[in-house]
Amino acid sequence: MAIGSGLGAQIGWVAETTYGTFVAPTKFVEFNKESIVLKKTTAQSAGIAAGRLLPLSARRVVTQREATGTIDMEVTNKGMGLPLQTLMGTTVTPVQQAASTAYLQTHTLADIAGKSLTIQKGVPLTTGTVTDKTFIGCKITSGEFSCEVGQMLTASFEIDAKDCDEAQTLATASYPTMSPFNFSQMALKTGSFGTETARDGIRKVSVKFERPMATDRFYAGQSGLKKEPISNDQVKITGSIEMDYVDTTLDDLHTSDAATSLVLEFIGPIIASTYAETFRITLPAVKFDEAPPAVDGFAVIKPTLTFTGLYDGTNQPKIEYMSTDVTL
Numbered sequence: 001m002a003i004g005s006g007l008g009a010q011i012g013w014v015a016e017t018t019y020g021t022f023v024a025p026t027k028f029v030e031f032n033k034e035s036i037v038l039k040k041t042t043a044q045s046a047g048i049a050a051g052r053l054l055p056l057s058a059r060r061v062v063t064q065r066e067a068t069g070t071i072d073m074e075v076t077n078k079g080m081g082l083p084l085q086t087l088m089g090t091t092v093t094p095v096q097q098a099a100s101t102a103y104l105q106t107h108t109l110a111d112i113a114g115k116s117l118t119i120q121k122g123v124p125l126t127t128g129t130v131t132d133k134t135f136i137g138c139k140i141t142s143g144e145f146s147c148e149v150g151q152m153l154t155a156s157f158e159i160d161a162k163d164c165d166e167a168q169t170l171a172t173a174s175y176p177t178m179s180p181f182n183f184s185q186m187a188l189k190t191g192s193f194g195t196e197t198a199r200d201g202i203r204k205v206s207v208k209f210e211r212p213m214a215t216d217r218f219y220a221g222q223s224g225l226k227k228e229p230i231s232n233d234q235v236k237i238t239g240s241i242e243m244d245y246v247d248t249t250l251d252d253l254h255t256s257d258a259a260t261s262l263v264l265e266f267i268g269p270i271i272a273s274t275y276a277e278t279f280r281i282t283l284p285a286v287k288f289d290e291a292p293p294a295v296d297g298f299a300v301i302k303p304t305l306t307f308t309g310l311y312d313g314t315n316q317p318k319i320e321y322m323s324t325d326v327t328l
Contacts (some may be wrong), residue, residue: 002128002129004126005124008124009130010022011029011120011122012025012119012120012121013082013118013119013171014026014311015115016116016136019116020163021137022134022168024118024169025119025120027082028175029073030175031070032074033198036159036161037067037069038065038067038164039065039067041064041184042063043063044059045059047067055321063224064226065163065164065225066163066215066225068136068158069158069159071119072156072157074155074179074180074264075145075153075155075180075266076179076180077163077179077277078176078323080279080321081323081328082328083140083155083157084321085142085328086138087157087268088108088318088319089110089113090108090109090110094325094326097272097275098273099106099259100275101271101272101324102157102323103322103325103326104272104278104320105205105321105323107318109209111231112140112211112213112231113228113231114138115139117138118134118135118138118172119159119202120132120134121134121276122170124256131170132168133167134165135164135165135326136163137161137226138161138298139159139160139161139211139215140157140158140159140207143157144156144206144208144209146206147205147242149204150183151183152180152181153181153182160213163225169257172293177310179268181268182266185267185268187202187265187267188202188230188262188264189262189263191261193285199243199249200247202243202247203242203243203297204240205240206238206239206240207309208239209237210236211231212231212233212234212236213229213232217230237283237286237310238307238309239307241311244302245300245301249291250291250305251303254289254290254291259310259312260285261284261286261312262283262309264281264289265278265279265280266279266280271323271324275322276322277322278320278321279319279322280320280321281317282315282320283317284311284316285310285312286309287307287310288306289306291305
């Protein structure tokens with residue numbers, strides 16, 4: 001029996017071959033919290049019948065089913081390939097580096113058609129029995145990555161799912177030995193694409209990818225379930241930087257509205273040879289929307305700069321992930 005609290009919970013996921021068709025989870029992730037729940041739309045018959053004071057229970061019907069929620073987790077040196085692929089859209093095969101045990105995943109921004117997950121969570125009763133909640137047809141509608149002084153690199157994924165299936169068998173969770181990326185490994189770089197240099201004074205960085213989708217594709221003949229959501233707007237990339245006001249480099253970019261390439265990079269221990277555990281977000285063009293170096297008393301000036309990621313006309317945003325994972 002499991003512990004009868006959140007200590008006994010689990011989440012496993014796997015890529016689907018066909019949107020909304022169950023696949024037994026094969027990878028299990030450590031998470032901080034989640035909120036994926038079934039949402040149902042109901043309709044109640046309102047027919048008038050002489051003397052009836054309440055609607056009939058038997059005349060209420062479920063007309064639509066779907067699920068939504070978030071998963072918050074630390075970004076670790078193993079097991080991140082599936083959510084990155086589902087968020088970014090490119091079909092990725094890890095590439096072995098020389099003859100080492102290091103494998104590089106390059107997740108370049110692309111359309112997300114055909115990218116969905118089965119996500120299964122185990123929710124413990126107080127008795128220790130773990131109930132199964134399996135969500136099929138899971139699309140990642142946004143992913144936000146954030147790290148600040150003294151903390152881990154974290155990710156928050158927003159999920160839209162086709163349905164919740166409680167008839168599946170809860171998979172047995174197993175976890176690889178892994179460690180999180182953290183602030184001591186972080187660097188923020190700006191400059192010309194491919195030759196960015198590290199900025200000083202950085203205290204916190206957040207980057208968010210939003211994938212707008214038509215998540216309301218409910219049609220006749222689908223038993224009240226949706227068809228696969230499709231992109232219905234341009235991708236939105238935004239972020240923020242908290243820093244001490246050590247120089248005017250980023251402030252000047254705000255003033256001029258000039259574009260710069262931005263790289264948020266985490267370099268961990270060496271895997272083999274010169275290849276290190278890596279998590280790297282590259283945005284070839286960003287422009288700063290706000291950068292207020294306001295004086296608020298005697299303390300060190302700490303502006304928070306906000307930015308928008310744009311297309312430089314040549315290079316797409318990407319997330320690179322170096323680990324020992326041979327497959328996603």
